[in-house]
Amino acid sequence: MAMLKGLALALFVCFFSCYLTSVPSLASPDDFLQCLREKIPSELVYTQSSSSFAGVLVSSIRSPRFFTNTTVRPLCVVTPTDASHVQAAVLCGRTQGVRLRVRSGGHDYEGLSYRSARPEVFGVVDLANLRAVSVNQSETTAWVDSGATIGELYYTIAKDNSQLAFPAGLCPTIGVGGHFSGGAIGMMMRKYGLAVDNVLDAKLVNANGDLLDRAGMGEDLFWAIRGGGGGSFGIVLSWKVQLVQVPPTVTMFNIAKTIDQGAADIVTRWQDVGPSLPNDLTIRVIVQGQQALFQALYLGTCSSLVATMGDQFPELTMTSADCQSMTWLQSVAFISFWNRDTPVEALLSRTTSLSTYTKNKSDYVQSAISKGVWKDIFSWFTMNGAGLIILEPHGGFIGSVPTDATPYPHRSMLYNVQYIVFWQGDGGAAANTWLGNFYDFMGQYVSKNPRQAYVNYRDLDIGQNVVVDDVTTFDGGKVWGEQYFASNFQRLASVKAAVDPTNYFRNEQSIPPLAQGRK
Incomplete structure (x- = not known):
């Protein structure tokens, strides 16, 4: 049958x-x-x-x-x-x-x-x-379905071997398919790169209904799906990934500094230090109110971390009392839920809440922002409707990979900025006004020509596709596409034209097919 x-x-x-x-x-x-x-x-x-x-x-x-x-x-x-x-x-x-x-x-x-x-x-x-995760311990690889969450992926990888891991994002309810489609930055990218730098194969249903693996789809399409954004080239059903090694115990810290404790000075210094630290150490920064929280993952011991911080980032005044030692899987739960006692099984939850409204935007910083400007930035967080920003350092391994190795082009940047505002019910006017004004203010201090953005922090404010005769135009797509993909955008459009010329897979920010004869 x-x-x-x-x-x-x-x-x-x-x-x-x-x-x-x-x-x-x-x-x-x-x-x-x-x-x-x-x-x-x-x-x-x-x-x-x-x-x-x-x-x-x-x-x-x-x-x-x-x-x-x-x-x-x-x-x-x-x-x-x-x-x-x-x-x-x-x-x-x-x-x-x-x-x-x-x-x-x-x-x-x-x-x-x-x-x-x-x-x-x-x-x-x-x-x-479609959410299966199958780990091959001997090969240190795994096949993961696109419908799995990264929490499920992490848990399945590490539950039988605490020294195996995978470099991707932090929120455990993120779906693998969309996350990988945008490149997938995370706390271990400075050591092991983006998630897509560790993708070995994939299974995709194309616009003709064919089921293809890497060999069947060809290297151009395989390149495009690893960071070119979801919803453009087909439906990726599963991904084969290379797992990475982590020590039995990793070390974390959360160190908060208020503006009165020199937060603006320390964030200014972090811009130079964060991207240049040893690859085993990632320190991201969350700025909210009049405080900066420095959150670190170190693939090593507390004593070694204290020595490194004392030598390279003494301004943070980190001591052994700040250390939190745990397995890598526990560290994922700790970052996600802000509680050391949260069981790792919480990473398997898919609970959805519709109580909080959010709006997000993103930027990349290419040259360090001065201390005086950072003092101005902190003043924005005293205003009505203020949200928060998250700064994710680049450098390390991610900076050693050519910008055209995958569609993700931002590898030479110092760090990524994610802007987030929250509100309840109908109270979004102040939050959205603050976000728009603050984003405009930051424009003079971030990357330019184009002002770059992260496709996984999708933002329709930066542009939407223009459709003519039922086909998305290349020039209309460039408005937003070059912000996400810089010089890789045209290659993505060429792949689109080859694999989906009638533009079946289309949304407001899907890759348009490059018109025949267009250079």
Whole structure:
């Protein structure tokens, strides 16, 4: 029976692939839904008329900004349990003119994995059921499905071997698929690089409904999916990653300094020290109110860390009393939940809360900001609606990799800045006004031509695609694309033109296909 089912799908793929270049320009929602019913088990497809539709849709929404009465919602949510279901969804969408958006963890800061910023008929493929993690201890590799969270990935890697780890982000509920698609910075990138620097293979369903691995997709597409942003080139179902070695015990500290304790001076000094410290040590900074919190992960012992800090960053006055020693997996939980006693099993939680609204933006700093300016920056955090900023140092291994090795181009920068504001209910006016004004103020001190941004901190304020004759224009995409990808943007557009020339996978900030003959 399974063989017959596989044969039927293969014939379906083969038959419809011949006609994909002539996708109708007008969507046929009813025919699309009927096609899904014929090819995918009905219990895996949730239409708007289903009593479970809202619950499934909200299951991975991380910001209530995108769950309102005015939100443009999908025609349906498909929750595949097998690659064949994803292939069928793509083929149904192509033949009936209904585009698909793809969600893994729902952390897209603009919600583009499950909503549209413009009126549009679309479906969502939610990968939450595709969440397996398979570790090969002898090879120190793992296959991880895109629907797994990074918390699940970390836990599965380290639960049987505390000296194996993977370099990626911090929030445990982030979905692997979206996270890796943007490059994935984290606390070990100075030692081991971005997550995508450690991706060995991937399995992807392309715009023709074909299931491809690295060999099948070719090196150009494999390059593009490792940092070129989600929702542009196909649906990546799983990733093969190279695991990394960590010591049995790592050391952390959280040291807070107020403005009266010299926070502005210490942050000024950190700009030079943070990116140049030994690769085993990463110190990020969180600025909120009149305080800077210096948070460190060191792949070594407390005594060694104290010596390094005394030699290279004495301004922070770190002592052995600041040390927190634990396993690497415990350190992930500690950073995520701010509590040493939080069990590592908490990393497996997928709990969603819609009580807090957020808005994020990002920058990169290429030249250190002066102490006088930092004093001005701290004054912004006394204002009504003020949020926080997180500074992530680069340097180390990440800075030794060529900027075109992956689509992530920001490797030579000193550090990344993430701006975050929070509010409850309808109280977002002050927060958003503060964020916009502060972001404008920072423009004179950050990277320029272009002013660079991190695609995983997606921000529609920096630009949206322009669509002409149902195709996203390259020039319209450049407005935002070169901020995320700098000189790598044109290569991404060339790959898009080769693998999805009819622009099936499209959203407000998806890579546009490079027009034929365009240089």
